[in-house]
Amino acid sequence: MHRVLVVDDEPQIVRALVINLRARKYVVDSAPDGATALRLAAERRPDVVILDLGLPDMDGVDVIRGIRGWTRVPVLVLSARQTSDEKVEALDAGADDYVTKPFGMDELLARLRAAVRRAEPANPAGGGAVVVETGTFTVDLAAKKVHRDGGDVRLTPTEWHLLEVLVRNAGRLVSQRQLLQEVWGPSYGTESNYLRVYMAQLRRKLEADPSRPRHFVTEPGMGYRFEA
Numbered sequence: 001m002h003r004v005l006v007v008d009d010e011p012q013i014v015r016a017l018v019i020n021l022r023a024r025k026y027v028v029d030s031a032p033d034g035a036t037a038l039r040l041a042a043e044r045r046p047d048v049v050i051l052d053l054g055l056p057d058m059d060g061v062d063v064i065r066g067i068r069g070w071t072r073v074p075v076l077v078l079s080a081r082q083t084s085d086e087k088v089e090a091l092d093a094g095a096d097d098y099v100t101k102p103f104g105m106d107e108l109l110a111r112l113r114a115a116v117r118r119a120e121p122a123n124p125a126g127g128g129a130v131v132v133e134t135g136t137f138t139v140d141l142a143a144k145k146v147h148r149d150g151g152d153v154r155l156t157p158t159e160w161h162l163l164e165v166l167v168r169n170a171g172r173l174v175s176q177r178q179l180l181q182e183v184w185g186p187s188y189g190t191e192s193n194y195l196r197v198y199m200a201q202l203r204r205k206l207e208a209d210p211s212r213p214r215h216f217v218t219e220p221g222m223g224y225r226f227e228a
Helices: 011-023 034-044 060-068 084-093 105-119 157-168 176-183 192-206
Strands: 003-007 027-031 048-051 075-079 097-100 131-133 138-140 145-148 173-175 216-219 223-226
Touching (some): 003 011, 003 034, 011 027, 027 034, 075 105, 157 176, 176 223, 192 216
Parallel strands (some): 003 048, 075 097
Antiparallel strands (some): 138 145, 173 223
């Protein structure tokens, strides 16, 4: 049974989330402000956090940074803030996903289930050998190889590095800034045209239909998500 910490100062939203989550057998704690959220996160050790950014005592981004100081628990942001800069700031601080208010309960619950799955150990042996299979291709992270249609796919070093970052964060929205800094270096952060070019190349080589990508998903103005 998974434990969820809901952090929001709007009682009607908290009530709706608590009812829906408990109906699906989640254990739920709630906090109306950032200080309570940080305390409960340390005391109750939730499996996932649903966090509003507009809290009365501190910005939700500071709550994310506080949580990230000691745990990698998935943080699902639920906020009325809709600008790309605000979304990217939350993702760069360590949020795993971002849902904009008003939201559909079914979508939120699906995102929550995905966050819980990603947090569960995928490789109990603790080794670095991870093979990710999709319906179209297979990525061997240890061997640094991609297989499709019975053969190896030739990727450039930059294409591989971009693919590796996305695959290691499978199902998680990775911001444009994070991708640029991990693949091209810390001095990069705004060159989104680089990402568009290389994502197009990855889709051409790996997607069954590059014009309608299934595995390399664009979140407009925010970043990209790899879905197996």
